[in-house]
Amino acid sequence: MARAIVYTEIGSPDVLHLTEIPDPVAGDGEVVVAIEAAGVNPIDAKIRGGKRPSPPITEPRPVGFDGAGVITELGAGVEGFSVGDRVAIRDAHGTYASAIAISPEHLALLPDSVTAAEGAGIGIPAGTAYQALRSLEVSEGDVLLVHAGSGSVGQAAVQFAVDWGVTVIATASPSRHAQLRELGAIPIAYGDGLQERVEQAAPDGITVALDCAGTDEAIEVSLALVPDRERIATIVRGPDAASFGIRAFSGGSPVPLTDEELAWRAEALPETIALLASGDFVIELGPQLPLAEAARAHELVEAHAASGKIVLIP
């Protein structure tokens, strides 16, 4: 039997429980991946807690979109992958498990130099950051303000943008500033006086802003400093972004991502793996917890109580 985290009702982290499931079998065009690490994202906790709408629960609901592991079985018609390949997984349904059957379009090969924990930390964070920057047409010469630059999405956005020749100002708690400096950003503290601190850090102005924090402060400072509202986006305040005249990419937005934006999110997986392998990208790892401690992982995410990507190890 395989093991998986599931829940049968919306609620607090303790609705998550470990259960045994039949061993997944690779259907036509699918592979089975033995999961070695599952990435924990805030959206997992938001859906579980009812902060993002989801269909009625009619059967135990699996959890987790990101992961990494080893292919153990190939279904008919699968090309480009072999049993024994190490892979990163994105956009899956149920990576909080010991194994999953999945279409290879959700996978990218992982070189030996990239760990399973790193591989499990790419899908949503790097995909979101990469797509948001591409949608905002961020390019060399821009001055980008990233709110919550120390988070998983924020750090990915900082690194892509720095790589593209962009000047990046990133907000974070002071204890995270050294990490952001290391990634090439100019760190500043969020909180009272943020606008003045950004103005001092970027005397020639901010041309584009990405909100990964979702606070009123992040929205207000972006509106005050970026002349073109088409170049302000949030990934958290989707429901009310339109009322500010700014863009939203998911995050509860009623406007779905375009096919091009979905393609950018997918493209980010192999792009980021290549950057990790060449030493040009870093994924800050946080606590690594046993799969059975998924509820604890969600508590940590909800309380912002851990730095770095939390992963579950089956």
Ligand SMILES: NC(=O)c1ccc[n+]([C@@H]2O[C@H](COP(=O)([O-])OP(=O)(O)OC[C@H]3O[C@@H](n4cnc5c(N)ncnc54)[C@H](OP(=O)(O)O)[C@@H]3O)[C@@H](O)[C@H]2O)c1
């Ligand atoms: N729309 C999408 O498709 C999408 C995709 C991914 C994530 N998201 C959302 O984006 C947000 C960030 O995700 P993540 O994975 O990067 O989360 P994360 O790794 O848990 O990071 C959260 C960050 O928020 C920062 N923060 C906490 N309070 C803040 C405040 N008052 N002002 C500014 N920053 C503050 C923290 O900074 P310090 O630790 O420095 O205090 C932390 O680095 C979440 O709400 C998530 O649900 C949306």
